[in-house]
Amino acid sequence: KDDEQDNFVVSYNNPLWKASLEALSNFPLADVDAKSGLIITEWYTSEKKPTERYKITVLLLSPQINSESIKVSVHRQIIKKNRWVNKNIDSKKMLAIERKIIERAVELNL
Numbered sequence: 736k737d738d739e740q741d742n743f744v745v746s747y748n749n750p751l752w753k754a755s756l757e758a759l760s761n762f763p764l765a766d767v768d769a770k771s772g773l774i775i776t777e778w779y780t781s782e783k784k785p786t787e788r789y790k791i792t793v794l795l796l797s798p799q800i801n802s803e804s805i806k807v808s809v810h811r812q813i814i815k816k817n818r819w820v821n822k823n824i825d826s827k828k829m830l831a832i833e834r835k836i837i838e839r840a841v842e843l844n845l
Contacts, residue, residue: 745772745795751804754839755793758832762791772796778812786814791832800840807833 745752747769755774756767762776772795780788792808807829812819 745769745798749795749798750840750843751795751798751800751836753843754836755795755805757839758836759791759793765790788812788819793832793836800837800844802833802837805833805836807836 765777766775774793776791790810794806797804811824
């Protein structure tokens with residue numbers, strides 16, 4: 736039923752949820768909300784590129800393990816004249832994170 740899809744609540748045992756947390760385990764997390772299926776990292780700056788920072792958002796849309804069930808967003812900013820400015824990011828980065836999460840969820844589900 737479609738109304739079940741709208742009321743989807745992530746279970747802590749959901750393989751996609753576990754895989755998402757695992758994939759983002761190297762980043763400081765700003766918000767982790769299993770009810771809404773949302774994980775947001777803090778802004779992250781690497782030591783190699785201190786003028787650039789990233790923030791990752793993962794949203795689970797359904798319990799099924801497939802690419803329609805997950806939305807990954809990566810936000811990138813660079814510093815210009817002492818201000819952080821939004822920059823576009825290659826969608827390959829988001830797809831790579833998505834793929835990593837889905838592959839891990841499949842392993843966890845076995």
